[in-house]
Amino acid sequence: MKTSSKGLAGLIDLPVITDPRGDLTFVEGCNHVPFDIARVYFLYNVPVDAERGGHAHRELRQVIFALSGSFRVSVDNGQTREEYWLRDPRKGILVERMIWREMDAFSQGAVCMVLASHPYDEGDYIRDHSTFLKEVSGS
Ligand code: TYD
Numbered sequence: 001m002k003t004s005s006k007g008l009a010g011l012i013d014l015p016v017i018t019d020p021r022g023d024l025t026f027v028e029g030c031n032h033v034p035f036d037i038a039r040v041y042f043l044y045n046v047p048v049d050a051e052r053g054g055h056a057h058r059e060l061r062q063v064i065f066a067l068s069g070s071f072r073v074s075v076d077n078g079q080t081r082e083e084y085w086l087r088d089p090r091k092g093i094l095v096e097r098m099i100w101r102e103m104d105a106f107s108q109g110a111v112c113m114v115l116a117s118h119p120y121d122e123g124d125y126i127r128d129h130s131t132f133l134k135e136v137s138g139s
Helices: 129-138
Strands: 003-005 010-013 016-019 022-025 039-043 052-057 062-068 071-076 081-086 091-095 100-104 111-116
Touching: 052 129, 062 081, 071 091, 081 091
Parallel strands: none
Antiparallel strands: 003 010, 010 091, 016 022, 039 111, 052 100, 062 091, 062 111, 071 081, 071 100
16 A cells, blocks of 8 residues: 555555556555445536535545546644645545545536545534534544
């Protein structure tokens, strides 16, 4: 697994197989990302002024990629906030549990792919930032 950490989010660099027909990138759970992949979802047709995210997860771990175009991911652990720009389909950011995330500044036609460690569970979300601050300071 090729993972490095600049700060709050891990940086994931996927392999690429390049030949004259184009580039091929692949991802294996528990190998290129540090969990078994239970769910994959996509964001697309995102208006350029839309804001996504605005929540944290108690258990869920995710890796976020910009398969096409670009967007900004802001992460916050309750004390520090950092911003990352995703624009290379091979490079993802690992957002661990109990990290507040916001995504915005989507370019026209951007496609965001998210690999997730668990199936969808609304009960795992913390959608209120003050609740997040309380829970994260107690954990
Ligand atoms: P949400 O996770 O808030 O979107 P984002 O963080 O990208 O802004 O989800 C938006 C809606 O979609 C919400 O009603 C929950 C639903 N949803 C599912 O039903 N299944 C899923 O796998 C996801 C990610 C969301």
